[in-house]
Amino acid sequence: xxxxxxxxxxxxxxxxxxxxxxxxxxxxxxxxxxxxxxxxxxxxxxxxxxxxxxxxxxxxxxxxxxxxxxxxxxxxxxxxxxxxxxxxxxxxxxxxxxxxxxxxxxxxxxxxxxxxxxxxxxxxxxxxxxxxxxxxxxxxxxxxxxxxxxxxxxxxxxxxxxxxxxxxxxxxxxxxxxxxxxxxxxxxxxxxxxxxxxxxxxxxxxxxxxxxxxxxxxxxxxxxxxxxxxxxxxxxxxx
Numbered sequence: 001x002x003x004x005x006x007x008x009x010x011x012x013x014x015x016x017x018x019x020x021x022x023x024x025x026x027x028x029x030x031x032x033x034x035x036x037x038x039x040x041x042x043x044x045x046x047x048x049x050x051x052x053x054x055x056x057x058x059x060x061x062x063x064x065x066x067x068x069x070x071x072x073x074x075x076x077x078x079x080x081x082x083x084x085x086x087x088x089x090x091x092x093x094x095x096x097x098x099x100x101x102x103x104x105x106x107x108x109x110x111x112x113x114x115x116x117x118x119x120x121x122x123x124x125x126x127x128x129x130x131x132x133x134x135x136x137x138x139x140x141x142x143x144x145x146x147x148x149x150x151x152x153x154x155x156x157x158x159x160x161x162x163x164x165x166x167x168x169x170x171x172x173x174x175x176x177x178x179x180x181x182x183x184x185x186x187x188x189x190x191x192x193x194x195x196x197x198x199x200x201x202x203x204x205x206x207x208x209x210x211x212x213x214x215x216x217x218x219x220x221x222x223x224x225x226x227x228x229x230x231x232x233x234x235x236x237x238x239x
Contacts, residue, residue: 008228011214027112030036030092030115031062031069032060032062032070032138032140033061033074033138033139033191033213033220034059034137034138034139034141035058035137035139036058036059036073036134036135036136036137037054037055037056037057037060037135037136038055038057038058039053039054039119039134039198040053040054040055040197040199041053041134041198041200042065042103042121042130043199044123044128048064049128050121051200052119052130052132053198053200054203054204055132055134056195056197056206057192057194057195058074058194059074059191059192059194059222060072060074061073061135061220061239063222065176068090068227069094071096071097072222072239073239074211074222084117090108091108091109092107092108092115093106093155094106097122099125101121101122101123101124103117103119103121103122104119104120104121104122104127104170105117105118105120106118106120107136107138111136113136113140114135114136114137114138114211115136116133116134117134118130118131118133119136119215122195129200139213141187141215141220142189145189147213148190148212149190149192149193149210149212151227152188152212154167154225154227155188158174158177158236159177159178159185159238161178164231165230165231165232166232166233166236167232167234170236176238177221177223177238179239180221181216181219182218183216184216185215185216186215186217187214187215188212188213189213189214189215189217191211191212191213191222192211193207193208193211194209194224195207195209208235209235211223221232221238222238223236223237224237224238225237
């Protein structure tokens, strides 16, 4: 029996372009920083169908480009594209992957700071929906947000080029994060903790990543990191 394990928000298939419209409700839109509950994994098998992992917290930055909304989530190797499929101004559709295999999220904007919906996997156009209701809550960045995570200055040092012990596998991600700094850092805001995704028989590791919003003159990025007990950086990504 052939098994295909899909880790949600870790898909590496190219995103498919769509014709979309802007969602504007309650005086705002989907653009911004969101804390979203997502399934920790999905397992697709030939005989047993799709098995979904438990929901856990994730953080995403949602922007817009010429093709619609673009999501940037920690752990997501490529941006996801999507937009509205309805015309009433409250329903939206986001998609990651190709027409052959894709992860989708269909939801309803309930207020300026909250949306709800369901994730689904589409294989050759046939969807399998997760019964658990996922929700997103918008985070409004404020001045002097407390650094409860305790790693803001470490993140600042990384982005400013200071050397520090880290796994060699992170060289590319650290270099990419430093290259994105087209303007000086204005603020670093602690957003919360994010679990490390698990899989079948392997529960997620709670509060593994410490997640921040880094504000520049020309925009905001999400950065997440984790250190081992000896101080070595073993996880890092900015999106």
